[in-house]
Amino acid sequence: MKSGNPALKSTTFDNLAVSDNPMTLPGTINRTAMLLAIVLIGAVWVWRLYFATHQTEAIAPYLLVGSVGGLVMALVTMFKKTLSPYTAPAYALLEGFAIGGISALYEARQPGIALQAVGLTFGVLACMLAAYRLQIIKVTERFKLGIVAATGGIALLYLVDLVLMFFGHPVPMIHEGGTAGILFSLFVVCIAALNLVLDFDFIEKGVAQRSPKYMEWYSAFGLVVTLVWLYLEIIRMLGKRR
Structure with a gap:
């Protein structure tokens, strides 16, 4: 079993004792809804702060704390799964801060883009869940390997881009519009969407x-x-249309 999601990989459920009070699918769905609600709360808070002041400086601390803190909470959660009932909500709130700030900055330049991105994200989630349940997309070993390889390639390209940005020469198709930039973003959105199918299989x-x-x-x-990654890639892609 493989996944492009670092939180759900081949060893995620290894060495876990069979429980008398095991996880259930409805329980996981409820927890997911709770985390998404927390993400929304954090995002709305920063969103309203930005549009009340129209100053980037007002939300910069939230963007920084949300991005760095979210990464730290994610790492803690992955290395200490038993703490997930506490660290997962903290991660969701911090990611909400980051998403709210990023979305507000996009919205200021292109009104309506955030709502479009949210709608597309949940639309993709519903489509991928339906395709998985109806076995339109079958999770074979070859499928898993292909998605993992593509996800790893994207992560490596983003890492290279981060290094090149320090020298003032970022990878053009990641940040710029035009046909190449939009096609690249569409490809990344497709890979992020297919990672949802792997997540469903793991759960x-x-x-x-x-x-x-x-x-x-x-x-x-x-x-x-995965949903946070998908949303960010969708809003980036929509932002390139200008």
């Missing part, structure tokens, strides 16, 4: 293995990680 396997109850929170956290 079902965790339920089948009767993994401990706290894995509901961990699985919900892993799904939110």
Whole structure:
């Protein structure tokens, strides 16, 4: 079993004892809804702050704390799964701060873009879930390897871009519009969407293995990680249309 999501990988459910109070699919869905609600609360807070002041300086601390703190909470959650009932909500709130700030900056330049990105994100989630449940997309080993390889390639390209930005020469297609830039973003959005299918597969396997109850929170956290990535890639792609 493989996944492009660092939170849901081949060893996620390894070495977990069969529990008398195991995780369930409805429980995982409820936890996911709770985390998404927390993300929304954090995002709305920063969004309203920006449009009340129209100053980037007002939300800069939230962007910094949200981005760095979210990464730290994600790492803590991945290395200590038993803490996920506490660290996953903290991650969701911090990511909400970051998403709210990023969305507000896009919205200031292109009114309506944030709502479009949210709608497309949940639309993609619904389509991928339907395709998985109806077995339109079958999660074979070859499929898993392909998505993992593509996700790893994207991560490597982003890392190279981060290094090149320090020298003033970022990778053009990541940041610029035009046909090449939009096609690249569309490709990344497709890979992020297909990672959702792998996440669904992993969660079902965790339920089948009767993994401990706290894995509901961990699985919900892993799904939110993919959804956050998908949303950011969609809003980036929409922003390139200008």
